[in-house]
Amino acid sequence: xxxxxxxxxxxxxxWNKNGIPIxxxxxxxxxxxxxxxxxxxxxxxxTSISIDTIGFEYRVVxxxxxxxxxxxxxxxxxxxxxxxxxxxxxxHVLAESRPKELFTDMPxxxxxPKADRVQPTTGIYICPVYKTLTRAGTxxxxxxxxxxxxxxxxxxxQASRPLDQAAVALICALDY
Numbered sequence: 001x002x003x004x005x006x007x008x009x010x011x012x013x014x015w016n017k018n019g020i021p022i023x024x025x026x027x028x029x030x031x032x033x034x035x036x037x038x039x040x041x042x043x044x045x046x047t048s049i050s051i052d053t054i055g056f057e058y059r060v061v062x063x064x065x066x067x068x069x070x071x072x073x074x075x076x077x078x079x080x081x082x083x084x085x086x087x088x089x090x091x092h093v094l095a096e097s098r099p100k101e102l103f104t105d106m107p108x109x110x111x112x113p114k115a116d117r118v119q120p121t122t123g124i125y126i127c128p129v130y131k132t133l134t135r136a137g138t139x140x141x142x143x144x145x146x147x148x149x150x151x152x153x154x155x156x157x158q159a160s161r162p163l164d165q166a167a168v169a170l171i172c173a174l175d176y
Contacts, residue, residue: 022067027079027173033150040054043113056111056112056113057113058111061110067108076110076111077110078107083169086104129152131149131173132175134147
């Protein structure tokens with residue numbers, strides 16, 4: 001998505017007229033890490049739970065499901081691209097890419113904050129999310145890369161080679 005079309009997408013979201021959107025286009029944020037932290041902070045304030053004990057569960061919204069309103073807790077985010085794999089709409093898992101397919105659109109994801117969340121140990125790929133294809137950034141004052149957004153735990157189907165060896169990642173913005 002080019003500069004002009006991405007600017008138009010932000011403007012047409014109607015934040016000024018319609019208030020908080022139902023789905024957040026994460027690629028439109030300059031610093032998506034702050035948005036992710038803000039979502040955790042909102043939940044922590046609503047529930048009076050320490051933010052240090054809260055993590056996200058992730059639910060990929062099926063393309064057949066129409067999103068009509070914001071979730072009760074958490075938020076919907078869209079605008080991700082999958083590099084090195086694809087999202088299989090039939091089985092709802094990360095699967096091997098098709099031949100000559102470098103990037104695919106990732107469906108909308110619901111970020112669901114949970115306190116004292118127990119991490120699953122099998123069937124999950126900890127998929128890194130980056131702002132750009134570069135996958136490198138400078139260390140900010142927080143000690144984190146300026147390009148790394150978050151780890152996203154996604155279900156996967158066993159491929160001929162492991163997803164980490166295939167360097168599978170979610171990307172917020174493609175370079176072209």
